[in-house]
Amino acid sequence: MVKPTTSEKIEAVCRCNTNKAPIRFLMSCLLAKIHNPSVDIRKPYTEISGSDAYSGRYYDERFVELLVHKYKLPCNPTTAYLTPAFRNLDRLLTTDLVLVGRPRIVYVNTLQLLDSVYTKNEEPENVLQEILRFLLAIKAEDEMRMKQLIADLKQADDVLPLASEEIVMLLTQHLNCKGASRLPVLMVASAYQTVKKQIGEENKPLAAHNAADKQTGSMGDVEITLTNDDQIVTCYEMKDKRVTKTDIDVALQKLSRTKSEINNYIFITTDFIEIEVAEYAKSLYEKTGIEFAVLDCIGFIRHFLHFFHRQRNNFLNIYQSMVIIEPTSSVSQPLKEAFLVLRRAAEADRR
Structure with a gap:
């Protein structure tokens, strides 16, 4: 003792x-x-x-x-x-x-x-x-609270699924919670997991949240390959701050050291996108043959949900699963519980 x-x-x-x-x-x-x-x-x-x-x-x-x-x-x-x-x-x-x-x-x-x-x-x-x-x-204690929260959600399985814009609002609320920097990675990965059969592309297993690209050998936070092919065709890099020209130049340096024939390198940010930075990214296609783009996180998910409207509930369930199984070092226990509480509140009007 x-x-x-x-x-x-x-x-x-x-x-x-x-x-x-x-x-x-x-x-x-x-x-x-x-x-x-x-x-x-x-x-x-x-x-x-x-x-x-x-x-x-x-x-x-x-x-x-x-x-x-x-x-x-x-x-x-x-x-x-x-x-x-x-x-x-x-x-x-x-x-x-x-x-x-x-x-x-x-x-x-x-x-x-x-x-x-x-x-x-x-x-x-x-x-x-x-x-x-x-x-x-x-x-x-954590497992008991999670089981109860999930059980509360399962009681409403027969209700009308949330609309795309309601899901967007739910994800926006989750992003506004403390310690949410890992969430954009999970959102983009969930999107690809949802429609991988339809588009013939899928994301590689995610690296640890705090692992540097040099340690993991990764080109980005989310790496997309063609189904049954190890060749990376698209990379996503997530930023919880404004993307700068320097960020893009660093990505260029990483790409210069790889043999992968990447088609797209996309920055996903939760901050404001400066026109000059977006134009700089756009200008690199002629020089590199790779399309660079800077996209707003919520804007990306909003377009995805409307484009694959009939898959919106599948996406939400996959995102929920990814949030729950993520190590607490990258998605804290309160952040996991916050999503379940927010979803329960969003679906309350459906009951």
Whole structure:
């Protein structure tokens, strides 16, 4: 058993919906300390001097990651050591260290928990056990709420489907929620999943939300191929800010390094589209043979829903499924629940 104050800090870290990296970071450090009691738990980087330093990333990727995926624990599906706060540190992780990230308190608690193990106020086994207890409890709570929300929607299966414009409004509301930067990717991917048989094109499996293109080898956030063909023909890159000429030039550099014969490179933005940028994108066709375009996210989905009007409910169901199965590191639990609540409210008038 851990002390009540320790338990409170652990719960605060585990229940932080906006930043899940510290959970995996703590688990890797605690596991290393349990495995080798001689290490200094505050030294999870081999760059730190001393024989008591260790590779926390090794424990994270070799053991913690397997645990997270096997039991679908509500924390990051990828290593914590590539997140900005925990990347390339070379000093002792003492409580006076200021780790850059938000919310601030989650990092304060993380360092204090490491210190409590270092000073032997807490045993690493007990702290790790308490983390797992909270993660399993949170997982059960989340699953119960989701089941209830989905059950409420299923009660209205026989109602008239939402109109295209009502779906557009629903998606707009969802985009306006906090932490919605992953949603445009899911919307475009859902559109292709809905009509892949009709158009003979489909999207490749999506890369992790926080993974850089250099790490994944991806050309864009959503890559489209012809059915039964690995050749990428269209790429979508999502921006939750205004697209600039520099963004387009970076895309040009990426394309210059690939052998794929891409036909379209499309930017999807949730911000205002500047005429100069749109014209610049349009001008590149003659130079490259590739059509560049900058499109508004909601405008894209609105046209899709009207063009494939009879598939609109299928699209909505596919989007809902993609939102639900997405890791909480890219679509938070509150954001998942928000969609189900918003959809239930939109369909309420149909009952």
